[in-house]
Amino acid sequence: MINDTPRVRFAPSPTGYLHVGGxxxxxxxxxxxxxxxxxxxxxxxxTDRARYVEGAVENLLTTMKWVGxxxxxxxxxxxxxxxxxxxxxxxxxxxxxxxxxxARKAYYCFCTPERLTQLKEEQQKQKLPQAKxxxxxxxxxxxxxxxxxxxxxxxxIRLNVPPTETISFDDIIRGKVEFSTNVVDDQILIxxxxxxxYHMANVVDDHLMKITHVIRxxxxxxxxxxxxxxxxxxxxxxxxxxxxxxxxxxxxxxxSKRQGDVAVxxxxxxxxxxxxxxxFVALLGWNAGDDQEFYYMDELIEKFSLERxxxxxxxxxxxxxxWLNGEHLKKLSNDVILELFKNELASSELKNTxxxxxxxxxxxxxxKERVATVKEFISEAPYLYSRPNSYDEVFSSxxxxxxxxxxxxxxxxxxxxxxxxDKDDYETCLKATxxxxxxxxxKLMGPFRLALSGVGHGPGVYDIANIIGKDEVVERIRVxxxxxxx
RNA sequence: GGCCCCAUCGUCUAACGGUUAGGACCUCGCCCUUUCACGGCGGUAAUAGGGGUUCGAAUCCCCUUGGGGUCACCA
Numbered sequence: 001m002i003n004d005t006p007r008v009r010f011a012p013s014p015t016g017y018l019h020v021g022g023x024x025x026x027x028x029x030x031x032x033x034x035x036x037x038x039x040x041x042x043x044x045x046x047t048d049r050a051r052y053v054e055g056a057v058e059n060l061l062t063t064m065k066w067v068g069x070x071x072x073x074x075x076x077x078x079x080x081x082x083x084x085x086x087x088x089x090x091x092x093x094x095x096x097x098x099x100x101x102x103a104r105k106a107y108y109c110f111c112t113p114e115r116l117t118q119l120k121e122e123q124q125k126q127k128l129p130q131a132k133x134x135x136x137x138x139x140x141x142x143x144x145x146x147x148x149x150x151x152x153x154x155x156x157i158r159l160n161v162p163p164t165e166t167i168s169f170d171d172i173i174r175g176k177v178e179f180s181t182n183v184v185d186d187q188i189l190i191x192x193x194x195x196x197x198y199h200m201a202n203v204v205d206d207h208l209m210k211i212t213h214v215i216r217x218x219x220x221x222x223x224x225x226x227x228x229x230x231x232x233x234x235x236x237x238x239x240x241x242x243x244x245x246x247x248x249x250x251x252x253x254x255x256s257k258r259q260g261d262v263a264v265x266x267x268x269x270x271x272x273x274x275x276x277x278x279x280f281v282a283l284l285g286w287n288a289g290d291d292q293e294f295y296y297m298d299e300l301i302e303k304f305s306l307e308r309x310x311x312x313x314x315x316x317x318x319x320x321x322x323w324l325n326g327e328h329l330k331k332l333s334n335d336v337i338l339e340l341f342k343n344e345l346a347s348s349e350l351k352n353t354x355x356x357x358x359x360x361x362x363x364x365x366x367x368k369e370r371v372a373t374v375k376e377f378i379s380e381a382p383y384l385y386s387r388p389n390s391y392d393e394v395f396s397s398x399x400x401x402x403x404x405x406x407x408x409x410x411x412x413x414x415x416x417x418x419x420x421x422d423k424d425d426y427e428t429c430l431k432a433t434x435x436x437x438x439x440x441x442x443k444l445m446g447p448f449r450l451a452l453s454g455v456g457h458g459p460g461v462y463d464i465a466n467i468i469g470k471d472e473v474v475e476r477i478r479v480x481x482x483x484x485x486x
Numbered sequence: 487g488g489c490c491c492c493a494u495c496g497u498c499u500a501a502c503g504g505u506u507a508g509g510a511c512c513u514c515g516c517c518c519u520u521u522c523a524c525g526g527c528g529g530u531a532a533u534a535g536g537g538g539u540u541c542g543a544a545u546c547c548c549c550u551u552g553g554g555g556u557c558a559c560c561a
Contacts, residue, residue, distance in 0.1 A: 129488040191559040222556040442520040
């Protein structure tokens with residue numbers, strides 16, 4: 001066997017951001033490594049120069065750190081098997097491609113894009129089941145090749161796939177998978193710009209980096225026979241494969257940008273907690289076999305196993321993420337939430353206002369029970385920070401009666417005469433007003449809430465009053481009387 | 487279209503031949519509460535279809551259907 005301790009890797013291409021599907025793949029790799037005392041390696045697959053994105057790698061590293069997926073080796077964490085950027089390993093691929101070339105397991109191809117397009121069109125016209133390269137350049141003589149190379153003719157190097165062989169491999173998640181080589185194309189291994197394609201680079205690197213388990217998304221399953229062939233040609237031992245089920249849009253297609261946020265940083269900026277995100281994503285395709293849904297990272301590590309990963313795709317369900325984030329939020333101490341809250345305030349339109357920690361803590365106590373994210377402390381209860389600029393019509397028509405203005409006028413007077421120390425004092429005032437007018441306190445409650453928040457839901461009225469303070473309470477009552485008595 | 491993968495409530499899932507098919511999110515109802523929530527209790531809701539195998543099938547096999555992935559000098 002290859003291993004005593006497993007070595008796994010997460011190998012994203014730097015497209016600009018970390019995709020949540022990528023996060024799930026990275027997480028499973030991480031959990032598997034930690035669980036089995038193995039190593040988790042981060043390797044950057046940046047062999048596509050056309051798709052080079054400025055700052056993408058830095059961004060990726062930052063996001064990996066934010067979600068807490070520490071790697072043992074990576075671009076900024078040198079290890080024994082570096083470099084960990086594929087663009088810095090070109091000479092390594094060159095060496096191995098030469099071996100392949102010598103053994104005629106790979107060959108130069110000088111076909112022009114035009115010929116290739118034409119070939120494809122013809123094959124489609126003939127209704128061939130599958131378009132494949134016709135091995136045209138395989139018959140080139142050594143001299144012809146030398147000559148073309150000397151003349152600097154543009155070329156690629158292709159994998160020489162043998163006909164009519166069965167490629168099979170065992171997938172930890174899917175079991176035995178088989179392909180006929182008749183359906184695998186002579187894959188380009190080295191592009192005309194001299195860079196390797198994914199297929200070449202990932203096989204070489206996985207071998208050289210002593211990767212024991214290749215844990216990646218299911219979209220790679222159908223190109224795995226090419227990889228298996230490469231291992232065979234290079235006479236290298238096969239790693240174990242585990243192809244993870246895909247993360248899906250609501251319509252069950254592969255999770256994509258078009259249908260919502262897919263970048264981890266989007267979720268970060270929307271106020272989701274890293275623990276909640278990890279927890280949620282971990283459960284998309286895996287469960288421990290019990291009813292536990294709330295996890296911290298250490299518990300995930302303890303319970304994770306590839307054997308319990310599902311085969312079928314999972315819809316990325318925002319509602320459940322919201323719930324989980326709320327659960328994680330509630331478990332946080334108010335001190336921690338206070339810091340998060342202050343950060344949110346600083347990046348909101350409220351950044352120029354000043355609130356005491358005491359006030360903020362009052363808001364936290366009220367809001368953390370009823371929101372999904374800290375951001376919603378603000379968005380769901382704007383009336384805690386500023387006077388309502390309108391009154392909800394449905395709620396208003398329900399609670400605003402003919403005598404409401406008169407009752408509230410009395411209430412103002414009583415509040416003004418009272419010493420207000422905490423929220424219970426507002427209740428006392430409402431009761432006194434109700435008694436004085438011989439009505440139930442319910443007659444006051446609705447109009448009072450309407451005055452303070454303008455809407456029919458939110459924290460308890462006394463809590464709202466307590467948060468905004470006596471002067472503001474009185475002022476808001478005045479405003480609602482003035483506005484609705486017209 | 488070829489190839490490959492997949493198939494339990496709307497969604498995430500449990501069940502590894504014998505359960506009234508369980509849990510969670512969502513949703514609905516009731517209780518609590520002279521407000522809003524929280525909380526508590528309860529409800530609606532699933533084995534895609536058809537054949538086998540078996541005393542017994544969500545579970546094993548086959549077919550059909552459906553969905554997805556992949557067929558680039560992108561990963």
